[in-house]
Amino acid sequence: MLAVGTTVWLASELMFFAGLFASYFTIRAAATTWPGPDIKLATTRDAGFTLVLVASSFTMQWAEHALAKGQRQAAMRGIAVTIALGAIFLANQAVEWTQVPFSPSTSAYGSLFFIMTGLHGLHVLFGLIAMVGLMMRLGSAGGAGQLEDTGSFGVAEVITYYWHFVDVVWIGLFVTLFFIR
Secondary structure, eight states, X not given: OHHHHHHHHHHHHHHHHHHHHHHHHHHHHHOSSSSOTTOOOOHHHHHHHHHHHHHHHHHHHHHHHHHHTTOHHHHHHHHHHHHHHHHHHHHHHHHHHHHSSOXXXXXXXXXXXXXXXXXXXXXXXXXXXXXXXXXXXXXXXXXXXXXXXXXXXXXHHHHHHHHHHXXXXXXXXXXXXXXXX
């Protein structure tokens, strides 16, 4: 049941982001100039932070595997590293928002840039909050048998799928907003 619910939920998230991408490409196709002369992005820096986010998928996957083996402490370390990497990514996004030489009202591109990266950032934040909750759940569990009783395996699996999804969406956003301009 958990797998079906997760699949339906992630499919709805996929449709949400597909709508954003459709908006972007529809507006881009209708624009006479795109993205505009004032649009300058720190592409190299953001490529580095994209790698940070992608690395966080690997640490979250590692944490889930450790949890499946009953290695709670290793899982908690993996989740902590994932949280740190996700927070670093979000911090870069906050810095970028303050440094870009355009705003949502500058152009259609500016508006779409802030909407798409902002909504993705919210998804990253929600994922980090879920990971903190998982860490609390793992911290309150006693022995390995109690890990199963708390449902931590299923929760970790759902969060891991969600985190991979968020990372894949970012790769699509990064390519679209930074390269296919």
